[in-house]
């Protein structure tokens with residue numbers, strides 16, 4: 001079912017506009033302090049020095065949601081992965097401004113980090129406004145595919161939550177098809193209200209704000225790992 005080649009490849013851009021001097025200094029000073037170790041197994045103890053619950057965000061963009069969740073649960077550890085340098089700068093700014101001690105970052109592919117965690121080790125995983133790869137011939141690149149979802153399923157604790165947000169109509173249909181084929185996740189929605197209303201503990205992301213400005217409907221999928 002899964003396509004290992006498409007899981008391994010990282011698509012999309014890694015750098016955008018040139019960093020200002022203050023941003024470069026922030027990256028140099030702060031990124032090494034919060035970076036996920038480059039190799040070897042990972043767990044709460046290695047990352048935070050204790051056995052705290054872990055949460056994980058794939059593609060945190062500018063980091064506002066990651067920082068919001070980390071602020072709300074200072075006793076949890078948060079791992080955020082984002083290959084886009086300008087996004088990493090944003091997250092470092094949130095970490096500095098909020099004096100957040102419970103966030104670790106990886107500038108690169110989330111799946112590489114996920115694979116190094118023990119199975120059933122995550123309390124939550126967030127995938128918010130993933131790149132839609134709207135052309136049908138690029139569908140294999142979408143993060144919601146059985147290959148990546150197998151890894152996500154393995155790393156979530158049973159009873160814990162996978163959250164997916166998107167405003168993209170192609171992605172909505174695709175995600176529903178893929179997730180409907182899986183027996184290891186249960187969609188929590190009972191009424192349309194449940195997936196069209198942002199839960200209180202779901203901080204708004206930059207892409208979500210942009211989508212709303214454009215008048216798009218935003219979908220908030222919540223799945224429980226069975």
Ligand SMILES: C[S@@+](CC[C@H](N)C(=O)[O-])C[C@H]1O[C@@H](n2cnc3c(N)ncnc32)[C@H](O)[C@@H]1O
Pocket residue numbers: 010011012013058059060061062081082083084087108109110111127128129130131205206207208
């Ligand atoms: C459309 S943006 C959404 C950003 C943010 N979640 C938001 O809602 O504002 C998708 C992000 O996913 C990141 N991304 C793509 N593939 C990734 C991967 N394999 N691991 C981690 N992040 C990835 C991209 O760099 C991009 O910043």
